[in-house]
Amino acid sequence: MTKTVFIDGGAGTTGLEIVDRLAGRADLSILTLPDDRRKDAEARREAINDADFVILCLPDDAAREAVSLIANDRTRVVDASTAHRTAEGWVYGFAELNPEQEERIAEARFVSNPGCYPTGFLALVRPMVRAGIIPAEFPVTVNAASGYSGGGKAMIAEYESATHRAFRPYGLSLAHKHAPEMQRHSGLSHAPIFAPSVVDTYRGMVVEVPLPLYALPGAPSLDKVAHVLAEAYANSRIVRFSPDAVAAVNIEENAGSDRMTLRVCGNAATGQARLIATLDNLGKGAGGAAVQNLNIMAGLDPTAGLVL
Numbered sequence: 174m175t176k177t178v179f180i181d182g183g184a185g186t187t188g189l190e191i192v193d194r195l196a197g198r199a200d201l202s203i204l205t206l207p208d209d210r211r212k213d214a215e216a217r218r219e220a221i222n223d224a225d226f227v228i229l230c231l232p233d234d235a236a237r238e239a240v241s242l243i244a245n246d247r248t249r250v251v252d253a254s255t256a257h258r259t260a261e262g263w264v265y266g267f268a269e270l271n272p273e274q275e276e277r278i279a280e281a282r283f284v285s286n287p288g289c290y291p292t293g294f295l296a297l298v299r300p301m302v303r304a305g306i307i308p309a310e311f312p313v314t315v316n317a318a319s320g321y322s323g324g325g326k327a328m329i330a331e332y333e334s335a336t337h338r339a340f341r342p343y344g345l346s347l348a349h350k351h352a353p354e355m356q357r358h359s360g361l362s363h364a365p366i367f368a369p370s371v372v373d374t375y376r377g378m379v380v381e382v383p384l385p386l387y388a389l390p391g392a393p394s395l396d397k398v399a400h401v402l403a404e405a406y407a408n409s410r411i412v413r414f415s416p417d418a419v420a421a422v423n424i425e426e427n428a429g430s431d432r433m434t435l436r437v438c439g440n441a442a443t444g445q446a447r448l449i450a451t452l453d454n455l456g457k458g459a460g461g462a463a464v465q466n467l468n469i470m471a472g473l474d475p476t477a478g479l480v481l
């Protein structure tokens with residue numbers, strides 16, 4: 174029987190991306206609320222309890238409230254918000270994180286989509302920690318730039334008004350909401366120093382982890398680090414390791430797609446590396462990941478509906 178899906182927050186930035194990816198799918202049927210009832214708690218309660226799957230594209234508090242409206246033991250949830258990414262009882266919805274993660278997602282009732290920046294960070298760092306190249310105690314830094322759609326409707330309105338801000342570092346008090354999930358799911362003992370910025374482009378992001386290889390146990394070579402990443406994602410159609418040498422990386426590289434590209438750059442002579450991920454904050458960073466998780470939970474082709 175066709176499974177039903179309700180997208181709570183379907184009129185928001187992330188919600189609309191998911192609606193687009195699910196449009197025309199014959200293997201799923203989408204429940205929608207009329208525009209004047211999309212924030213009505215009773216209408217949402219009914220849709221949430223009617224659906225086989227609910228995708229939450231809401232602010233954190235509204236996502237917690239939506240979960241509290243579930244009054245059955247059947248509805249399964251993908252939450253795109255930050256509310257449940259380190260919560261008990263929730264499976265972290267990053268299928269490429271560990272070899273067993275896709276299976277855990279397939280069996281889960283409650284799946285939390287990763288944050289957009291953590292998606293890039295964890296893709297680069299988790300295989301390094303797993304392979305023992307980065308010790309859990311190592312002090313890690315992550316620098317990143319995001320398109321302004323990462324801030325949802327409010328930031329889009331701000332950037333599309335007269336205000337023009339080319340490059341804006343933020344999160345300066347080092348208490349960004351993504352730091353806890355970066356620590357938890359990387360296996361590091363400390364949260365990384367996370368230096369995000371927002372730039373004047375709509376979508377896309379660059380996430381970079383600078384690594385002093387000479388300071389790591391055994392001083393691994395650039396080639397060794399590249400090999401670990403290439404192996405980790407050898408079977409993925411979504412996360413791709415690129416061995417090609419590049420002089421620069423464009424934030425738009427994967428904008429408009431659900432792909433993520435990983436690179437290991439640097440200077441072999443000085444033993445310094447720059448691990449770089451490019452992705453779309455609204456693609457693999459949000460909507461694409463939500464649809465991938467839904468596909469996995471529903472036992473469908475994980476890449477169905479994705480832009481690859």
Ligand SMILES: NC(=O)C1=CN([C@@H]2O[C@H](COP(=O)(O)OP(=O)(O)OC[C@H]3O[C@@H](n4cnc5c(N)ncnc54)[C@H](OP(=O)(O)O)[C@@H]3O)[C@@H](O)[C@H]2O)C=CC1
Pocket residue numbers: 181182183184185186187188211212213229230231232233235253254255287288289322323324325326327454455458459
């Ligand atoms: N933008 C991004 O790149 C990413 C976003 N996310 C997460 O996805 C979630 C949604 O973000 P985003 O799409 O950017 O945000 P938006 O502000 O663009 O959209 C949020 C939507 O939720 C609706 N909404 C708010 N409160 C309620 C409620 N109580 N009941 C029903 N609907 C409600 C809003 O309604 P209205 O239209 O009336 O304002 C809006 O349509 C957030 O948790 C965010 O952290 C995750 C990864 C990346």
Ligand SMILES: CC(=O)N[C@@H](CCC(=O)OP(=O)(O)O)C(=O)O
Pocket residue numbers: 253254255287288289290319320321322323324325328350351369370371458
């Ligand atoms: C540019 C910008 O403001 N980005 C947002 C992160 C995007 C987002 O909504 O984060 P989640 O993935 O946790 O939902 C921020 O830094 O808070």
